[in-house]
Amino acid sequence: MATTTAPAREARTGPPSILLKTVMAVTGLVGIAYLLIHMYGNLMILVGPEAFDEYAHHIRTFGEPMLPEKGLLWIIRVALLASLVLHVWAAATMWRRANAARSQRYVMTRRGYGNFYAKAMRWGGLAILTFIIFHVLHFTTQTVTIGEAHASPAARVLDTFSHWWGVLIYLAAMIFLGLHLLHGFWGGGHDDGAELLAQARRADPVRLHPGDHHHRGGLHDPAVRHPVRASRLRTADL
Amino acid sequence: MTDMLIEGLYREGEPIADTKAPAGDISQKWTTRQFEAALVNPANRRKLSVIIVGTGLAGAAAGATMGEAGYNVKSFCYQDSPRRAHSIAAQGGINAAKNYKGDGDSVHRLFYDTVKGGDYRSRETNVYRLAEVSANIIDQCVAQGVPFAREYGGLLDNRSFGGVQVSRTFYARGQTGQQLLIGAYQALERQIAAGTVQMYARHEMLELVVVDGVARGIIARDLVTGEIETHLADAVVLASGGYGNVFFLSTNAMGSNVTANWRAHRKGAYFGNPAYTQIHPTCIPQSGEHQSKLTLMSESLRNDGRIWVPKRAEDCDKDPREIPEEDRDYYLERIYPGFGNLVPRDIASRQAKNMCDEGRGVGPEVDGVRRGVYLDFADAIGRLGEEAVRSKYGNLFDMYERITGENPYEVPMRIYPAVHYTMGGLWVDYDLQSTIPGLFVTGEANFSDHGANRLGASALMQGLADGYFVLPNTIRDYLAKGRSRRSARTTPPSSRPTSRSPTGWSGCCRSTAAARWTPSTRPWARSCGRSAAWNAPRRVCARPSTRSASCAPSSGATCGSWAPRTRSTSPWRRPAGWPTSSSWAS
């Protein structure tokens, strides 16, 4: 009797988790690319307020006359907003699926990389989302002001960071963002980037996350458990 | 033939002749049988059902193959998934007469080695067939994606195993059984998805259903709900493994409790060569009363390790490193200077037991006896260096350290023999059919292929040979001719004269459950296994009996003599001077 590969069952609910993961990775990379440009602009403040204002002005007139005023800015804004919406949607879907996959929680959970970042990515992500909204209200729409209202962007920056709580808000946001990127970028890197290069695909499972603790040495030494090394040993043995 | 109990132990049975093997040259028998066995039309296969108990190599392979052929298969296992069957624990490898090394191997040589290794007590017709299909097994497994070890040229690697002089063993590191079983499991799951196989996991067979002398189904218990179910089919296949756990401690899995075979035997299926139990010399010794099972280490350790016990019983407590050379008894080197530590398995096992029974065993005392001997690598480490020893035996040393908490690079290992495989089993004919028509037995559960001693890497070969190639070709003859016996679905329930109906069984189980056995059955099983099975043979052997086949040189440490009397059709000449036995495998 001829039998073939069983077809996928039609019970699939929503998009494949791996597709969501790819969406997270791609939109995350868009975000990271923007952050690099943003950081370049921010660094102008170290050159001087004039340079910073010049940068802020230039980004609005970039590409003229091919583009109208703020043309590039709006392109960036739309791309960022779309990325953000997709990123948050994918994350929320994954979060919901994760919760549905374990409705009965463990009484005790190991403290370690994975369980920390499982929380850090989600709650931290929510914190970053809140911050982004605040940041836009603060610097873009200027609905919120810290200190006085200024026409010069550089002045607004300097005024904000002359208040301790302004510094605190931005510092906290940077910490959350750093944590988010630490796992997001390197974790995403495993998936979609360097991981698939020939030498990386045999990465030591235990050493993937340097922050993780190892068990005591000897028998349980990660090197002993390394699949490739172990295989060489065993093959030599046979 | 008499109804009298002979020596109070056994009764002579009817002579059994294997009538299924065709006449003619041994090398043509399988071809002839395949041709002569009746075929079942593909359209009729859909109307036939087969129950297969057990999902190890033999059971899963048979289930997948029968499913592919289009029969309705009901597959049963007590584990939570067919992938857990204990075939998975086999380490060494699988033999096949491929002659890929060009070292003079052939079907005939594999046949010869297997028969010789089995002390000329296996059924030669079956063994020849086994050797013939062995090559197909490797082809089949590779096609399924079993990741056998390969050489840099991309071709399959072989090694020499079990004391033979050719390299015919295919392997996947130390996990050959796992890889082969996963291959068969995947083929089975494919058929489950295709709808030809219905899987009943967490089901334990309680009884064989025999109607008018013909096996027609099983009674099984759903281990989750406790329900007792009757399943009927046109034929029943037992692929439920060996009975090593009658010794309580063995290398078998916890759930391998031989219930299926035992019930079939109680229903009249003959049991062949129960004494033929393989004892493996290099297991990790028992550490205390708490022990639930034993773990095997590769016998390759004996290539470089030296086995010894203290000469004086009072030294057994000492740190072995403090016992001077002159106070050590390298007993294998002393008794068998020609072979030294590389004596055959059975001899190494028996001598280790003798040393411990003399009171010179080492390690923790269990029941007042120290059951362990030293396997010392100090010489090898001195001669080759620790690194060389590590590269050769690193995995085994790690495993030993994990289980015992001792570092074998520092102190000698302790080893002790353990029950490992049972060559005996339900008697089958050339078609693998038992003495109950319609009941087929494959793999370790049957008795036919290994004689008194199984060669290394032959268990996997037999399981897969039976499952993939032999049973599907022989059972069709029964199914084709038995269609006049009507399909199981048409059997009215009232005409099921089982010895104990499903309702009877559930009543029995309820009363057992209600009885709340206190204390548990475990101490009972432990003491039976130890005193009745493991220690009893000495008593029996001390009283030599011409009927006790298992006192022969390579039959392991145990004896027994309740095999049904069978008539030998063996063309082989028994070596002169060996004990003759009427309970030989035929």
Added chain:
Amino acid sequence: MRLALKIWRQDRPQAKGQMVRYDIDGVSEDSSFLEMLDLLNEQLIAKGEEPVAFDSDCREGICGQCGVVINGEAHGPERTTTCQLHMRSFKDGDEIVVEPWRADPFPVLKDLVVDRSAFDRIIQAGGFISANTGSAPDAHATPVPKEHADRAFMAAECIGCGACVAACPNGSASLFMGAKITHLGELPQGQPERDARVVSMTAQHDAEGLGGCTNLGECTRACPKGIPLNVISQMNADLRHAGYGR
């Protein structure tokens, strides 16, 4: 050794479970974790109480039937299976919390026993190579580069115990699935069905209600066979190649 055990007790799949404390004395540090539970059960039976149900079979770390979460870690503090975990990894007087694998697709049947048939169904969806018995060409017809064979073997070492799901904060079986997809995808025999396999298996995985992977790496850390995280990358790459099944 003297230990305080806190064990999840649950009578039936639908019943509400709870943690119950048991004090146990006289545990040998040479006994395995499951032998310690055997001892507890002997004592419970002697007292006329219901023994703790747990799964185990081969007890040599290969069948994959055993597995409980011990103090928050799948298979306990060592990188091995529960049956190969020995009590010398604990200290006298320790309190040990024992829970079943927790994942909705692995419903608890009783106490520490869960139903992992979701894994079987994922394999049914395509975790095989379609090669009917007797249809195979000679084993040497297709040479397989050693590097590929070794990587396939590395992935094929998976024992299907479910520790990856138990340890994953998202309850994902990506490591299990990735291992099978890498095993079969690495071999020439697995190529014809490679795209269909990954599409089918990942769809089944999601349909079972298992969570998505976020690269946290808890699975590979808990895996008694040390299956590396990169099998998941391989699976993702294969699924991308297959166009996500669309």
